[in-house]
Amino acid sequence: MKKSIIRITAFIILLGLMLTGLNKIYSFKYSDGIAQHQVFDEQKKNTVDMLILGSSHAFVNFNNGTLYDEYGITSFNYGASAQYIWNTYFDLKEALKTQKPELIVLDAYGLTFDEEYTEEAKLIKSAYGMKWSKNKYDNIVESFGGENVKTLLWDYGRYHSRYRDLNKGDFIDPYGSLDIYYNWYNDDWKGQYLFYWTNPVEIKDYNDYDKEELLAPRAEEYYRKILKLAKDENIPIAVVVVPYELNHYEMGKYLTAEEISKEYDADFLNANLILDEIGLDETEHFYDPAHMNAKGSAVFSSYMGKYYKEKYNLSDRRNDPKYDSFKRNADYTRQFIKDGEIFTAENMKSVASLLNDSAYMVAVATEGECVTDEDTVGFILGEIGIDSPMSKGIWLVDGGKLMWSSQDGDEKYLMEGGHDFLLTYNSQDEVGDIYFDNNLANHKVANGVSFLIYDKETGIINCMAINSDYEFQIIQ
Amino acid sequence: MQFNSIDFMIFFPVVLAIYFIIPKKLRSIWLLLASYYFYMSWSAKYALLIGGSTVITYISAIIIGSMSKKEQESEAKEGKHGLKKATLLLCIIINLGILALFKYGNFAIESLNSVLGLLHINLIERRFNFLLPVGISFYTFQALGYIIDVYRDEVEVEKNFIRYALFVSFFPQLVAGPIERSKNLLTQMKNIENIKLFNAKRCTSGAILMVWGLFLKMVIADRVSLLVDNVFGNFRMLGSTELILGAVGFTLQIYCDFASYSTIAIGAARIMGFDLMENFNAPYFARSIKDFWSRWHISLSTWFKDYLYIPLGGNRKGKARKYLNLLIVFLVSGLWHGAAWSFVAWGLIHGLMQIIGELMQKPRAWVRDKMSIKTDCMSYKLMETIVTFSLVTFAWIFFRADSIKDAGLYICRIFARPTPWLITNGGIFNLGLDRVEFNILLIGLVLLLLVDLVRYNKAMTLDAYLFEQNLWFEWFVILGLIAMIFIFGQYGPAFDAKQFIYFQF
Numbered sequence: 015m016k017k018s019i020i021r022i023t024a025f026i027i028l029l030g031l032m033l034t035g036l037n038k039i040y041s042f043k044y045s046d047g048i049a050q051h052q053v054f055d056e057q058k059k060n061t062v063d064m065l066i067l068g069s070s071h072a073f074v075n076f077n078n079g080t081l082y083d084e085y086g087i088t089s090f091n092y093g094a095s096a097q098y099i100w101n102t103y104f105d106l107k108e109a110l111k112t113q114k115p116e117l118i119v120l121d122a123y124g125l126t127f128d129e130e131y132t133e134e135a136k137l138i139k140s141a142y143g144m145k146w147s148k149n150k151y152d153n154i155v156e157s158f159g160g161e162n163v164k165t166l167l168w169d170y171g172r173y174h175s176r177y178r179d180l181n182k183g184d185f186i187d188p189y190g191s192l193d194i195y196y197n198w199y200n201d202d203w204k205g206q207y208l209f210y211w212t213n214p215v216e217i218k219d220y221n222d223y224d225k226e227e228l229l230a231p232r233a234e235e236y237y238r239k240i241l242k243l244a245k246d247e248n249i250p251i252a253v254v255v256v257p258y259e260l261n262h263y264e265m266g267k268y269l270t271a272e273e274i275s276k277e278y279d280a281d282f283l284n285a286n287l288i289l290d291e292i293g294l295d296e297t298e299h300f301y302d303p304a305h306m307n308a309k310g311s312a313v314f315s316s317y318m319g320k321y322y323k324e325k326y327n328l329s330d331r332r333n334d335p336k337y338d339s340f341k342r343n344a345d346y347t348r349q350f351i352k353d354g355e356i357f358t359a360e361n362m363k364s365v366a367s368l369l370n371d372s373a374y375m376v377a378v379a380t381e382g383e384c385v386t387d388e389d390t391v392g393f394i395l396g397e398i399g400i401d402s403p404m405s406k407g408i409w410l411v412d413g414g415k416l417m418w419s420s421q422d423g424d425e426k427y428l429m430e431g432g433h434d435f436l437l438t439y440n441s442q443d444e445v446g447d448i449y450f451d452n453n454l455a456n457h458k459v460a461n462g463v464s465f466l467i468y469d470k471e472t473g474i475i476n477c478m479a480i481n482s483d484y485e486f487q488i489i490q
Numbered sequence: 491m492q493f494n495s496i497d498f499m500i501f502f503p504v505v506l507a508i509y510f511i512i513p514k515k516l517r518s519i520w521l522l523l524a525s526y527y528f529y530m531s532w533s534a535k536y537a538l539l540i541g542g543s544t545v546i547t548y549i550s551a552i553i554i555g556s557m558s559k560k561e562q563e564s565e566a567k568e569g570k571h572g573l574k575k576a577t578l579l580l581c582i583i584i585n586l587g588i589l590a591l592f593k594y595g596n597f598a599i600e601s602l603n604s605v606l607g608l609l610h611i612n613l614i615e616r617r618f619n620f621l622l623p624v625g626i627s628f629y630t631f632q633a634l635g636y637i638i639d640v641y642r643d644e645v646e647v648e649k650n651f652i653r654y655a656l657f658v659s660f661f662p663q664l665v666a667g668p669i670e671r672s673k674n675l676l677t678q679m680k681n682i683e684n685i686k687l688f689n690a691k692r693c694t695s696g697a698i699l700m701v702w703g704l705f706l707k708m709v710i711a712d713r714v715s716l717l718v719d720n721v722f723g724n725f726r727m728l729g730s731t732e733l734i735l736g737a738v739g740f741t742l743q744i745y746c747d748f749a750s751y752s753t754i755a756i757g758a759a760r761i762m763g764f765d766l767m768e769n770f771n772a773p774y775f776a777r778s779i780k781d782f783w784s785r786w787h788i789s790l791s792t793w794f795k796d797y798l799y800i801p802l803g804g805n806r807k808g809k810a811r812k813y814l815n816l817l818i819v820f821l822v823s824g825l826w827h828g829a830a831w832s833f834v835a836w837g838l839i840h841g842l843m844q845i846i847g848e849l850m851q852k853p854r855a856w857v858r859d860k861m862s863i864k865t866d867c868m869s870y871k872l873m874e875t876i877v878t879f880s881l882v883t884f885a886w887i888f889f890r891a892d893s894i895k896d897a898g899l900y901i902c903r904i905f906a907r908p909t910p911w912l913i914t915n916g917g918i919f920n921l922g923l924d925r926v927e928f929n930i931l932l933i934g935l936v937l938l939l940l941v942d943l944v945r946y947n948k949a950m951t952l953d954a955y956l957f958e959q960n961l962w963f964e965w966f967v968i969l970g971l972i973a974m975i976f977i978f979g980q981y982g983p984a985f986d987a988k989q990f991i992y993f994q995f
Contacts, residue, residue, distance in 0.1 A: 018690035021690075022690065025965060025968075028965065028969060029969065029972065032969055032972070032973060033972075036976055036977065164496060165496075168496060170976070171981060174979070174981075175977075175978075177926075177977055177978070178926050
């Protein structure tokens with residue numbers, strides 16, 4: 015009998031370990047929603063002073079790094095894209111289990127939706143990152159209007175079939191990515207998405223608009239629940255409409271929301287009406303009609319940080335070691351923005367000097383008939399740290415110092431930051447190859463110069479080239 | 491609720507937990523309640539039908555039993571015997587009548603209309619508007635088996651209504667078999683209070699069978715069905731390779747689907763202390779059609795043998811009568827499987843194959859003798875197995891096709907539209923299963939082959955075989971199967987949960 019009990023117990027433990035491992039591998043790793051929830055749970059208790067809730071309008075546009083750098087505000091962007099307001103309510107309840115923020119910032123975009131329930135995909139993003147609890151159960155059951163809600167309650171049933179989609183991030187480095195469009199994640203991430211690129215937008219002036227639109231019943235119900243919950247918890251709440259290309263219908267909803275917020279003594283700010291005051295440039299600071307780029311988020315957050323700091327007397331946590339993770343995240347964000355300057359430059363000459371920095375390791379290779387004697391090329395290489403180079407070849411520079419060139423040999427391998435880098439040069443054909451992690455990084459142009467830029471602080475790798483056939487235009 | 495549903499994953503442990511801890515006297519009642527709950531999860535109102543069938547056969551058995559007793563006691567046997575027979579017949583007619591009405595009512599109307607339609611007569615327009623009660627063929631046969639056994643004085647009358655009702659409705663085998671015999675299951679149920687539930691080996695054995703059953707269903711059957719449905723749905727546009735793959739796929743699907751249910755049923759019952767009869771014994775290793783039917787759906791084939799074939803005379807009245815009896819049994823068997831002429835055709839094909847097989851015995855022996863063909867060697871046995879498998883697959887086409895005409899067209903196209911290049915140019919991965927899914931299916935089939943090989947060669951089920959191995963291997967296999975079910979099982983919203991094929995019988 016005793017032997018049987020031991021055997022059964024051991025088997026159950028093994029089974030549990032196996033299923034836990036499988037669950038960990040197969041679970042969704044979206045950094046939209048799911049990651050925010052999971053990373054939030056890892057925050058030290060009561061270290062988040064500004065809890066920013068809502069849709070991607072919140073988690074893209076509020077720059078945690080800027081808020082910390084300029085005001086010492088420790089913030090976390092806790093939401094999911096196009097999140098419905100009832101999901102935000104459950105997010106707030108979840109967050110309050112482990113944090114007592116000095117201020118709740120509520121992105122109002124979710125108030126503009128007229129739907130009654132959350133669709134599956136959005137619900138997965140809003141709920142699956144939460145730990146299992148009554149709150150998660152309520153979040154799913156109350157949000158989903160379709161049949162068979164119980165099929166959503168068992169996460170594993172949703173993602174067990176991902177075996178053909180598994181990649182590195184499912185086994186190690188869950189939210190890391192080599193794709194420069196998505197690599198804002200770092201070990202101290204506070205929930206913000208950062209975009210490098212710029213696309214001009216056109217935000218209409220609604221300063222004289224006064225036609226109110228009713229909120230959808232369910233949206234209003236949960237909006238009031240959020241405001242009431244904040245009031246009951248004695249936490250100030252500020253509702254914000256983040257700048258984006260809104261329409262008159264949405265504007266009408268915001269007018270109604272503003273009136274409701276007064277009933278709960280909640281601050282309401284429609285930032286679309288004060289773009290100039292904030293300092294946002296529609297041609298420079300936006301990634302798309304609904305989101306700012308990294309530069310824009312820094313400008314926006316600089317303004318909002320000052321606004322909230324003065325109004326709510328938020329604590330300055332700089333120099334407090336308990337909040338060091340926010341400092342590290344700020345460092346990362348700053349460096350990320352700097353990477354963005356380089357990676358989105360239109361002219362390599364203007365940013366080459368930035369690469370002469372301890373953070374960067376750069377591999378350079380001439381392509382085709384392009385030679386370093388060319389003024390532009392020679393200038394760029396000199397700025398990076400390659401002086402008097404041979405006419406054609408391949409070079410490796412680390413922190414502005416030349417480490418290796420094809421003059422030293424035909425091949426150079428190194429491992430840096432967990433990545434494999436291999437530089438090879440065929441002196442007969444005068445062709446150099448740059449590989450990282452078994453991916454060929456160069457040969458994007460027939461004639462020109464290729465660059466592989468590795469930022470050792472952010473872990474981002476980018477491959478660029480300048481095309482000598484087209485006035486050294488940058489090719490990504 | 492299906493065995494591979496979340497509902498059953500919650501239902502079974504709860505039922506089991508309570509079963510293990512309640513007082514022994516309450517075990518029957520608890521299982522009966524659980525069984526009716528299980529059945530009513532399909533459709534509450536049809537519980538009345540199974541209840542009605544239970545009551546009718548219960549009362550009939552008591553009447554027959556009392557007449558048997560009086561028969562023995564008195565000398566006036568003839569009168570009593572007549573009444574006994576009448577009661578039996580009435581009971582059979584009522585039960586089969588209910589089955590016929592629900593299962594064959596619309597089929598009969600459609601068939602009659604087809605015939606009358608040839609004469610331009612439009613007699614019956616209305617169809618019966620009700621769903622086929624799940625498992626009606628199974629529990630009806632199980633109840634009839636009991637009443638016939640009572641009539642034959644082969645079993646005692648069961649006077650405990652709860653126990654009898656549980657025998658008819660026992661949830662593990664209620665909706666898709668095995669069709670149990672009163673001599674086996676009811677006898678065990680009489681002893682329910684004496685079952686030692688906390689038996690680690692028995693429970694482990696049952697659990698292993700349930701895992702294996704879920705693997706067959708969720709990894710193999712539901713996966714191959716994606717290819718089968720696609721091929722049979724579009725057969726008019728496909729060629730030989732695809733159609734052969736589709737037919738073989740269905741051969742595997744129906745086996746894995748049906749065997750999975752039986753295996754899970756046997757496993758679940760075993761955990762509760764009951765040993766259900768074996769229903770499948772490596773059927774695709776059969777070396778003749780006759781051998782196949784001794785390995786396939788054993789509970790049904792033995793039921794037909796005991797309650798139809800033998801009463802018809804069996805093989806005791808000459809060869810011609812024997813063949814006629816065989817044909818009748820297989821025609822009825824075909825009809826039992828479904829209310830459509832294609833099922834009847836399937837049954838007929840099997841009946842004919844058996845007859846032809848028997849008739850060809852002597853000529854084949856003569857050929858073997860003349861050509862000095864060795865029979866006691868692997869190559870001969872393998873050939874027999876392959877030929878039998880091919881014949882069975884051929885017959886399955888009729889079972890799966892929507893009509894006899896479609897089956898005929900299907901078979902014609904295999905010969906008329908050769909497409910062998912699809913085997914090598916990757917075309918087979920466009921039939922519903924891509925390369926990755928195909929590979930998973932192949933791994934599953936290899937495991938199935940190994941398990942059935944052990945069954946065939948050593949007459950051991952998976953659980954028994956694993957108990958003979960070292961513990962690490964036993965756990966490795968079980969954990970591996972569970973992992974494969976969790977990863978590759980067809981469940982969750984991305985896939986439609988596949989109905990067990992035999993549920994509508």
